[in-house]
Amino acid sequence: MQxxxxxxxxxxxxxxxxxxxxxxxxxxxxxxxDELLASISGFFSRDWKKHIGFLLPLAIGMGATLLLFxxxxxxLLKNYHAQTQFFFLGLVIGVLPFIARQANxxxxxxxxxxxxxxxxxxxxxxxxxxxPQESTPITTLTASNAVGLFFAGWAGSMAMLLPGISGxxxxxxxxxxxxxxxxxxxxxxxxxxxxGAGVVVGFIVSSKIINYLLTHFTYxxxxxxxxxxxxxxxxxYPGFPKDGSFFVMSILTFFIGLLVASLxxxxxxxxxxxx
Numbered sequence: 001m002q003x004x005x006x007x008x009x010x011x012x013x014x015x016x017x018x019x020x021x022x023x024x025x026x027x028x029x030x031x032x033x034d035e036l037l038a039s040i041s042g043f044f045s046r047d048w049k050k051h052i053g054f055l056l057p058l059a060i061g062m063g064a065t066l067l068l069f070x071x072x073x074x075x076l077l078k079n080y081h082a083q084t085q086f087f088f089l090g091l092v093i094g095v096l097p098f099i100a101r102q103a104n105x106x107x108x109x110x111x112x113x114x115x116x117x118x119x120x121x122x123x124x125x126x127x128x129x130x131x132p133q134e135s136t137p138i139t140t141l142t143a144s145n146a147v148g149l150f151f152a153g154w155a156g157s158m159a160m161l162l163p164g165i166s167g168x169x170x171x172x173x174x175x176x177x178x179x180x181x182x183x184x185x186x187x188x189x190x191x192x193x194x195x196g197a198g199v200v201v202g203f204i205v206s207s208k209i210i211n212y213l214l215t216h217f218t219y220x221x222x223x224x225x226x227x228x229x230x231x232x233x234x235x236x237y238p239g240f241p242k243d244g245s246f247f248v249m250s251i252l253t254f255f256i257g258l259l260v261a262s263l264x265x266x267x268x269x270x271x272x273x274x275x
């Protein structure tokens with residue numbers, strides 16, 4: 001068992017609670033993105049024991065974080081929204097040099113790759129113009145809403161694995177974010193189970209797709225990932241607070257995020273490209 005994945009699961013779990021912050025980006029920062037994809041994709045293979053040794057501690061860390069910190073994140077986003085978002089902005093921007101090194105952008109990227117970055121980044125940034133309208137939180141599971149919650153979990157988990165796209169933001173767009181957070185905060189097990197089942201299925205399907213693309217269309221996929229991360233900055237940007245002390249705190253949390261990203265995504269991290 002790779003028990004150090006407990007703390008990694010903690011960071012990914014925290015990010016998945018916040019709309020606009022991608023768990024996939026955090027996995028990149030932690031240097032485990034490729035292993036995460038391979039373990040999820042190979043969970044039902046002959047090597048399942050090896051993969052479960054990687055995934056189980058990660059899942060425990062994520063699950064504990066989602067249950068224990070959902071109310072903390074609600075509090076921070078309500079009372080210190082800008083400061084919290086600027087911390088994650090620092091994390092997201094700080095991972096870009098690491099990904100550029102992984103893709104060896106100067107050597108491998110052509111004009112077409114930069115066009116992909118521009119198009120994908122602009123498409124995701126346009127989501128910043130959308131003001132999602134949350135529906136009334138679902139507290140009682142029925143046959144009709146169970147189907148919708150399952151597919152919402154599926155869509156959210158597919159987004160979680162893509163750096164730059166936030167699973168929580170997808171849930172927000174689908175109008176079920178408050179339902180998911182409320183279920184976690186109040187331990188509404190039936191709703192947690194249905195959304196969780198959709199998340200598991202989405203993880204398995206999307207991990208295989210992303211793995212295939214990274215293997216066969218490596219640099220185009222990297223261009224898409226970089227575009228998604230750049231675009232997510234516009235989605236996450238909360239605007240500068242007018243209060244002077246909050247402004248200083250936001251700048252401070254931003255640079256703390258940059259520092260954390262640089263510490264985790266050091267040049268010594270293994271390449272995620274299998275040459």
